[in-house]
Amino acid sequence: MQDFKALTPVLNYPPELLLQAQGIRVAFFDIDGVLTDGGLYFSESGETLKRFNTLDGQGLKLLQKAGITPVVITGRDSAPLRLRLKALGITHARFGTEDKRPAAEAFLSELNLSWAQAAAIGDDWPDLPVMQSAAFACAPANAHAQAKALAHHITAERGGEGAARAFCDLLLVAGGHYAALLAQVGVHDHPGASA
Known part of the structure; x- marks a missing residue:
């Protein structure tokens, strides 16, 4: 078995949790309450605005570098949301989707993957079918x-405040990608590393 602590001493997850999160190739994300704090801000013109956390955004980029496809399925739609995802x-x-499991299955089919290769993070009832699958x-x-x-794991972080990043980091550690990605930015993870 891989020595996860030697690779990532800053992030200490129980080995059984890491084993459960191995082999993930696609990660499903909700928006409201996961990538945002769940609050909705409305402009005078009625446009919905949301606050995103840059830590979460970096986590999504790191997943892509590791070959894990992030997929967003959300019940809402807005121009700012689409701009953030594009960035x-x-x-x-998939936007404006209340029944999320069929949407997730369509993405799995498109990506030629199975539920056994899927992870999901969600915060409320509409996310439960995807989380359960x-x-x-x-x-x-x-x-x-x-x-x-x-959930197999509950993050210490709240939605919109780094919860998605914590989920991404866990998947990166479990998949053996974390240390290599850290090295790409010039930091070599070692037992003396500090948070």
């Missing part, structure tokens, strides 16, 4: 109790 290079997204499910700290009950 992150996310090309697999995925091989690995995660929920933010402030998720609804039912989402937490289905």
Whole structure:
């Protein structure tokens, strides 16, 4: 078995959790309550605005570098949301979708992947069917109790405040990608590294 602690001493996950999160090739994300804090801001013209966290955005970019496809399935749609996803290079997204499991299955088919290669992070009832079907499910700290009950892991971070990044980091560690990606920015993970 791979010595995960030697590779990433800053991120210490239980080995059984990392084993459960291995082999992931696609990660499904909700938007409201996962990539945002769940709050909705409305302009005078009625446009919906959302606040995104740059830590989460970096996590999504790192997944792509590691060959893990991020897929967004959300019940809402807005121009700012589409702009944010475009800026992150996310090309697999479904907007205005209440029934998320069929949308996820369509993406799996398109990517020639299975639920056994899928992870999901969600915070509320509309996310539950995808979370339940995925091989690995995660929920933010402030998720609804039912989402937490289905999750294999609950992040210490809240939605919109780094929960998606924590999910991404876990997948990167489990897949053996974290240390190599860290080295690409000139940092070599070692036992003396600090957070």
